[in-house]
Amino acid sequence: MRYEPQGSPRRGHPDRETDRLARGLGLFSLALGLAEIAAPRAVARSVGLSGREGYVRACGAREVATGIALLAADDPMPWMWGRVVGDAVDLGLLASALDEGPQRRERAGLAMGAVAAVTLLDFAVAKTLSAEDRRPARPLKDYRRRRGFPRPPEAMRGEAREMAGVY
Amino acid sequence: MRALSWHGKHDIRCESVPDPQIEHPRDAVIRVTSCAICGSDLHLYDNFIPGMTPGDVMGHECMGEVVEVGPESRHALKVGDRVVIPFTISCGACPQCLRGNFSVCERSNRNASLAQKAFGRTTAGLFGYTQLTGGYQGGQAEYIRVPFADKTHVKVPSNLSDEKLLFLSDILPTGWQAAVQLGIEETDTVAVWGCGPVGQFAIRSAVLLGAKQVIAIDRVPERLEMAAAGGAIPINFEVESVMERIDALTDGKGPEKCIDAVGLEAHVSGHIDSMYDRAKQAVMAESDRIHALREIIYLIRPAGTISMPGVYGGLADKVPLGALMNKGITVRTGQTHTQRWTDDLLRRIEEGQIDPTFVITHVADLADGPALYETFRDKKDGCVKVVLKP
Structure with a gap:
């Protein structure tokens, strides 16, 4: 019985919560990307980028x-940096809409605020x-024979039954 | 002499300190041949329990040879005796000691007024475990002064190794008491949260006491394998649902008996309550992280019994009192009444019924102690139990 693959380079990951957060951001990427591909006009209008649906669709694919x-x-780290780069591209694209009229500026500004917050998290x-620590994990220490009994546990069950509840 | 001294959070030093002296006629001085780092020492290392002062000598698991005896302990000890020192200092004569409640001895805590402020009433003095429990120097040292030495020792035979006997000082009787006080019946499932050294001994104790099945919950693969070797069914809470596995093993009813061998530093997992505890602990609004205890109260079978050998230090909130009360749960707690169990456990070791050496993963010189505190805390290198040789 072994609990983790012996060869996993990420055994003993010190921060599984961050790992889970990265996977959650992956789900967020997927959902946002599908929306951008399926409804580029609506997305473009909501962030002040009307007329640039092609860019929005390309961002969706990314x-x-x-x-x-x-x-x-197995290791989300490089893809998280990919998200950071993507965030920078998005911010640049949104910034280009800031000087295209008050309505677009307002929408692009709001969108930039949201993207900036996500960028910080990413x-x-x-x-x-x-x-x-990305060094290859050493093999697990093998404690499978450290039973502490002279015989298998099944044979030791109840050997001290006379003491149960003696308190 | 050399000793491991506490100097603050994550700052344990092997340094030269004054040799202990006989200070009272009932004292003895022991030359330490072996000592160990306990999981509860990590609470001091991580600075979660108040009352340590810089320079305090650490350690409450030790054994060795008597080198000096005060006049009022000579009826019980002589120079050259080989002894294990229980971590609880007991006078042997107060009403609590006479009832066998050695860990709440009324006389051995010389800082009783501090303990009364923290706990309402005093508990026993402990070695190397804060000013609240007497501020006695600990046993991770070349020598230790033992107060009330005529009652605070276990004489051990010369034909057994230190490694087989050392854990009579704490973790073996602690795991044993945790299981005994459950009142285990042949039909019982016993679930043990935490597979550190105390959890390992609690598992083996539950097997010896006749539990139908024993379940072990932890996240460290090596520790779960060690638990399985001792007869437990392992559950790794990072890769499977504790509730689903326990339900499957108990017909959806939960274990009758549960042991909390985790204590105040429960792992901060994805559960909201554990993150909440960690945040409150960080701003000193709470001292104890009690996720394991909450999980136990939730999963235990109604009318079940919880035993808590895991150390808690102060205050915690979000305790599910509704479940605790409505399910009719009995809770048994306490530091170990070590001397109550040591004679019986020594006999079991001598007869070979249990061999405590299985839990030792690291043996090193006292000077390596500071580094091994970190190794043990981080569970690196398969570390389960560290034995040091002064």
């Missing part, structure tokens, strides 16, 4: 690819994952 990779990869997760 998000879907990143999302799948984050969910499937950066924190990527940085935490990068700090992980």
